[in-house]
Amino acid sequence: MKKNIAIIMGGYSSEYEISLKSGNVVYQYLNKDKFNLYRVHIFNNKWVYVDDEQIETPIDKHDFSVILNGVKTTFDCVFNAIHGTPGEDGLMQSYFELLEIPQTSCSFYQAALTFNKRDLLSVLKSYGIKSAPSYYLNKGDNINENKIVEKVGLPCFVKANKSGSSFGITKVYEKVHLKDAIDIAYKEDDEIIIEGFLDGTEVSVGVIKYEGKTTVLPITEIVSENDFFDYEAKYEGKSQEITPARITSKQKENVTNVAASIYNILKMKGYTRSEFIFIGDTPYLIEINTTPGLTTESILPQQAQKAGISLSMLFESAVSEVLS
Incomplete structure (x- = not known):
């Protein structure tokens, strides 16, 4: 008997449109001969099942079920394709x-x-995982530009602490522009991290659980046409994403070991995509995404395909891992 799989997408953050694209790609490629698939849109004002005619039916939040043709439908598994809150910050995970x-x-x-x-x-x-020098601010804190520059140097990145897809990030070259960058970050979050600029090759490393094993996918080198890997570079073609990355065998070995180590240290499951910048042969961690983009153009699916894992195989593996 086929299992019922709810694909959740949308979310409450600025990333909701990207999430809808990811969720629809999962719906397109996940094997419908093996699973009954249901698209579920999660928004602040509504949770709804959306059929192929775009007709919406409310989800019962008490047990995450839906009434279809007079029959209550429940789900054997949820495929999480929500980027940002509430799908990437633990809220939906706790609920399920x-x-x-x-x-x-x-x-x-x-x-x-x-x-x-x-x-x-x-x-x-x-x-022992290395990262850039950093300075923390919470909304309402006194802003001392001199202390910030003393700690992280210039240029630096001002980032919303809890945000994705490069929303709320500014690269700052001069102290006089710190305040404006901080204001931009506060539009996304009430916590900020300011990090020193690392001048080196940027790579993205996908790690997944595949056929029961922690698997590091082929590494992608990020070459942005913009000043850094911002929203436009990520989603509007203003970057080169080169897989496999043009890095030395030593760099590849080091970042592969670090990425796998992080996955295991944190007792992860599912997909992760970690961003690193090399200083010499040493990878410095920038961030980890636990529901990375899943469109055909997204980095992790590209890496999987380079490893001989099709989108259908990639998505089915994620479901099989949690149903086994």
């Missing part, structure tokens, strides 16, 4: 854990930790 419904992304603690850049880097520092 309480309902005892398996879901394809990491557990609630890992999601909350990795979504909080400051906490993630602090935890991993004790394991």
Whole structure:
């Protein structure tokens, strides 16, 4: 008997449009001969099942079910394609854990930790994972530009602490522009991380659980046409994403080992995509995404295909892992 799979997409953050694209790609490629697929849009004002005619039917939040043709439909598994809150910060993971419904992304603690850049880097520092020098601000804190520059140098990146897809990020070259960058970041989050600029090759490393094993996918080199890998570079073609990356065998070995180590240290499951910048042969961690983009143009699917894993195989593996 075929299992019922709910593909959740949308979300409450600026990333909702990207999430809708990811979710629809999962719906397109996940094997309909093996699974009954249901697209579920999760928004602040509504949770709805959306059929192929775009007709919406409300989801019952008490047990995550839906009434279709007079019959109550429940789900054997949830495929999480929500970028940002509430799908990448632990909220949906906690909800489904309480309902005892398996879901394809990491557990609630890992999601909350990795979504909080400051906490993630602090935890991993004790394991020897390197990162850029950083300075933290919370909304309402006094802003001392001199202390910031003394700690992280210039240029630097001002980032919303809990945000994705490069929303709320500014590269700052002069101290006089710090305040404006901080104001931009506060539009996305009430916590900020300011990081020193690392001048080196940027790479993206996908790590997945595939056929029961932690698998590091072929590494992607990021070459942005813009000043950094911002929203336009990520989603509007203003970058080159070169897979496999043009890095040395030593760099490849080092970043592969670090990415796999992080995945195992944090007891991850599902997909992760980690960003690193090399200083010499040493990879410095920038961030970890636990529900990365899943469109045909997204980095992790590109990496999987280079590894001989089709989109159908990639998505089916995620479901099979949690149903086994």
